[in-house]
Amino acid sequence: MTELPRSLPEFEVRFPDEAACARWLLEKRWPDGFRCPACGQAEAWELGRERLTLQCAACERQVSVTAGTALHGSHLPLRTWFLAAWLVATHKNGMSARQLWRQLGLGSYKSAWLLLRKLRRAMVDPEREPLAGLVEVDETSLPFRAGGEPVRPGRSHDGKLLVAGAVEIKGEGPGRIRLAVIGDCSAVALGAFVAAAIAAGSTVVSDGWPGYKKLKDVKHEPTVVGETPAHLVLPWVHRVFANAKRWALGVYHGLRPKHLQAYLDEFVFRFNRRHNPAAAFDRLLGLGLTLEPATYQMLVCRS
Numbered sequence: 620m621t622e623l624p625r626s627l628p629e630f631e632v633r634f635p636d637e638a639a640c641a642r643w644l645l646e647k648r649w650p651d652g653f654r655c656p657a658c659g660q661a662e663a664w665e666l667g668r669e670r671l672t673l674q675c676a677a678c679e680r681q682v683s684v685t686a687g688t689a690l691h692g693s694h695l696p697l698r699t700w701f702l703a704a705w706l707v708a709t710h711k712n713g714m715s716a717r718q719l720w721r722q723l724g725l726g727s728y729k730s731a732w733l734l735l736r737k738l739r740r741a742m743v744d745p746e747r748e749p750l751a752g753l754v755e756v757d758e759t760s761l762p763f764r765a766g767g768e769p770v771r772p773g774r775s776h777d778g779k780l781l782v783a784g785a786v787e788i789k790g791e792g793p794g795r796i797r798l799a800v801i802g803d804c805s806a807v808a809l810g811a812f813v814a815a816a817i818a819a820g821s822t823v824v825s826d827g828w829p830g831y832k833k834l835k836d837v838k839h840e841p842t843v844v845g846e847t848p849a850h851l852v853l854p855w856v857h858r859v860f861a862n863a864k865r866w867a868l869g870v871y872h873g874l875r876p877k878h879l880q881a882y883l884d885e886f887v888f889r890f891n892r893r894h895n896p897a898a899a900f901d902r903l904l905g906l907g908l909t910l911e912p913a914t915y916q917m918l919v920c921r922s
């Protein structure tokens with residue numbers, strides 16, 4: 620039913636207008652049929668409003684398909700949201716606000732930026748399961764743009780931010796990943812990252828840095844002995860770091876420190892759904908449904 624359109628023409632057929640998008644939201648929010656959020660009654664009728672609204676037959680509560688969701692209160696058409704989510708979910712490297720602005724033909728850059736921030740917010744699943752099993756962990760530094768200038772190699776006044784990464788190893792290759800900004804490479808910072816990202820009982824493979832010596836609830840296998848380069852013993856976390864850096868340069872011409880964690884979340888979201896863009900699209904709109912609507916101020920002040 621919700622198979623993802625594989626091309627723009629397919630998107631046009633699947634979501635031709637506001638009504639089709641509203642119907643999709645209705646089925647996503649109440650897959651087993653509408654239930655009144657106030658009284659639990661299943662019987663309701665549809666009101667002829669601009670945006671699809673149901674009225675409970677028992678208590679007369681009126682519920683818009685977008686009420687209580689990330690889309691609520693937006694002046695943009697539902698179809699603009701859907702197209703933005705589709706572009707972000709299916710585009711291999713994602714989109715900058717500037718690209719989205721042009722692609723959607725929006726009136727202002729600010730509305731494109733805000734739309735993208737709301738979609739990014741939906742990328743973090745608060746109930747996501749921690750990584751488990753065999754997990755490579757390491758840390759790196761990402762260059763960021765100090766001012767409005769793009770990052771250029773060798774520029775001394777560009778800053779660097781520390782990032783911790785973890786990659787599940789599934790057989791020969793990587794499973795899911797996590798990336799997080801850390802303040803330093805101390806045992807406290809790395810311990811907190813591991814505790815948040817990795818399930819108890821897992822096995823952590825590290826480069827033997829002292830910061831990993833006191834990990835709790837996980838088995839620790841320091842693997843670097845003497846001069847062995849870290850990328851040989853931790854191949855996947857190093858490949859993820861390299862991809863993230865290339866992505867940051869390619870899509871954003873370098874990251875700004877203020878929103879770095881949000882960018883990392885986007886990279887992680889994309890990586891973890893790399894084999895299933897349909898799930899990414901569902902998540903961008905479907906998961907957004909469970910979040911409280913975010914105001915401009917909330918988005919700007921966060922992180």
Ligand SMILES: [Zn+2]
Nearest residue numbers: 655658675678
């Ligand atoms: Zn009711």
